[in-house]
Amino acid sequence: MNLRDLPTFTNASQSFFETLEKESQTVRHGKGKILFLHEDEAASFFLIKSGWVKLFRETLDGSQSVVDILPAGHIFGETAIFENDRYPYSGEVVEPAEIVSLPLSALKAEIRENNDFAFSMMSAMARYRRQQDRELEHRTIQNAPQRIGCFLLRLADQSKTGPVTIHLPYDKTLVASRLGMQPETFSRALSKLKSQTGITIKGATIEMDSLNQLVEFSCAACSSEFPCKDLTAKKA
Amino acid sequence: MNLRDLPTFTNASQSFFETLEKESQTVRHGKGKILFLHEDEAASFFLIKSGWVKLFRETLDGSQSVVDILPAGHIFGETAIFENDRYPYSGEVVEPAEIVSLPLSALKAEIRENNDFAFSMMSAMARYRRQQDRELEHRTIQNAPQRIGCFLLRLADQSKTGPVTIHLPYDKTLVASRLGMQPETFSRALSKLKSQTGITIKGATIEMDSLNQLVEFSCAACSSEFPCKDLTAKKA
DNA sequence: CGAGGGTTTGAAGTGCATCAAATAGTGTGG
DNA sequence: CCACACTATTTGATGCACTTCAAACCCTCG
Numbered sequence: 001m002n003l004r005d006l007p008t009f010t011n012a013s014q015s016f017f018e019t020l021e022k023e024s025q026t027v028r029h030g031k032g033k034i035l036f037l038h039e040d041e042a043a044s045f046f047l048i049k050s051g052w053v054k055l056f057r058e059t060l061d062g063s064q065s066v067v068d069i070l071p072a073g074h075i076f077g078e079t080a081i082f083e084n085d086r087y088p089y090s091g092e093v094v095e096p097a098e099i100v101s102l103p104l105s106a107l108k109a110e111i112r113e114n115n116d117f118a119f120s121m122m123s124a125m126a127r128y129r130r131q132q133d134r135e136l137e138h139r140t141i142q143n144a145p146q147r148i149g150c151f152l153l154r155l156a157d158q159s160k161t162g163p164v165t166i167h168l169p170y171d172k173t174l175v176a177s178r179l180g181m182q183p184e185t186f187s188r189a190l191s192k193l194k195s196q197t198g199i200t201i202k203g204a205t206i207e208m209d210s211l212n213q214l215v216e217f218s219c220a221a222c223s224s225e226f227p228c229k230d231l232t233a234k235k236a
Numbered sequence: 237m238n239l240r241d242l243p244t245f246t247n248a249s250q251s252f253f254e255t256l257e258k259e260s261q262t263v264r265h266g267k268g269k270i271l272f273l274h275e276d277e278a279a280s281f282f283l284i285k286s287g288w289v290k291l292f293r294e295t296l297d298g299s300q301s302v303v304d305i306l307p308a309g310h311i312f313g314e315t316a317i318f319e320n321d322r323y324p325y326s327g328e329v330v331e332p333a334e335i336v337s338l339p340l341s342a343l344k345a346e347i348r349e350n351n352d353f354a355f356s357m358m359s360a361m362a363r364y365r366r367q368q369d370r371e372l373e374h375r376t377i378q379n380a381p382q383r384i385g386c387f388l389l390r391l392a393d394q395s396k397t398g399p400v401t402i403h404l405p406y407d408k409t410l411v412a413s414r415l416g417m418q419p420e421t422f423s424r425a426l427s428k429l430k431s432q433t434g435i436t437i438k439g440a441t442i443e444m445d446s447l448n449q450l451v452e453f454s455c456a457a458c459s460s461e462f463p464c465k466d467l468t469a470k471k472a
Numbered sequence: 473c474g475a476g477g478g479t480t481t482g483a484a485g486t487g488c489a490t491c492a493a494a495t496a497g498t499g500t501g502g
Numbered sequence: 503c504c505a506c507a508c509t510a511t512t513t514g515a516t517g518c519a520c521t522t523c524a525a526a527c528c529c530t531c532g
Contacts, residue, residue, distance in 0.1 A: 408510075427512090
């Protein structure tokens, strides 16, 4: 897990990596650790070396909305560059994680100085946008069991044709909020998915004879073609 | 309404504008005109000089999901650059419009050659992302009447303190789909909004003594502070 | 082994969707 | 300028999906 291996940073300059490495700091955090709060002044962005991080926002009346839940290999907080150096959401560790903090200033400078890097950064932003669009679409036209099916598909290796085992990477309650539903709804929707597709559920482990069972159930209510790998939902 | 006036293009080069102008083509279209379809090969991006354009996608089982509805002053289709030169959605005129088509190749070249331009393009993408995040949030934690209230607020001049008149810029059915609800639900939710906030509704015209009536009703269920101007919902 | 969080289950309510039909509104041709 | 045709909008009735509140269950970990 190295910065140099991330697609976003393919075109970054040697000196950029050197600056980052010099000023980087890696810290281990347990579940529940708040990394920063929405609107906090931002000097760093972050790389997840291992574990999972939840990005979220809170409303005046107390409800929380999950922006995203990111796996190892992802960076976050970098968009503060475009938000007057303030984080546009809060960040919390949801599975024990190693987090590298890196200077935003270096990132900003590299964007300004290195055209190729700026372009790959834009590609990454565009990719993320596609995902958000799909997310919004799913909230509109998929029901709870379908959204779960789609989520599971994105956790799996979609090229595999035989039997598949999927392990939920974090608490079911969190998966629920990630999919925009209540924990109770998630629980019930998962059993419905089970009875309608014939998958097997044992705790956080889900097994099936073939991904097709899920594809048929979920993908008809989606505007994308089946192999639809989600870059943020998947382990890096 | 000129390319040079758009914030995204502040830092574009003189030669870029010249190339665009040379290759641009302005066409008037009526309601219902399909400009391009999802996955079409893309050679152009577009600027809306007047009117409104809906971006949408369709699923296998026939439902449609509205990605966005854009007013004059907005460009669209430009993200095809990052999608192998294919449009990531379909585009349709929903209110009589003048549409300028512009070469994607020039845009791509300018991004590659002009660093400042790339940066302002990234800022625009980040701004859009914030909006999508908010959209998703609203679908999760706001109910139908609140979403309508929020939508109306974003149509209005939020700095105004006295009485306000808002005109719906396109069909109610479209507003409904833009907000992720059925036309019937929209109709009923609007009357509910009326009875709960004291606004007045006459056809597509909505009046109130003060925006506060809506702010109190909608903004408690949002993670953003009140003046929350939506750049895509608003007339340029 | 007990405490506490995560998960499931039950019962009841709410909001939105759906289907059906009435009504209002708009544009057209006569 | 009117009547018709067509579309947009509203209204009514009903059903389903998801939420909410409450309680039981389960699992893990000190």
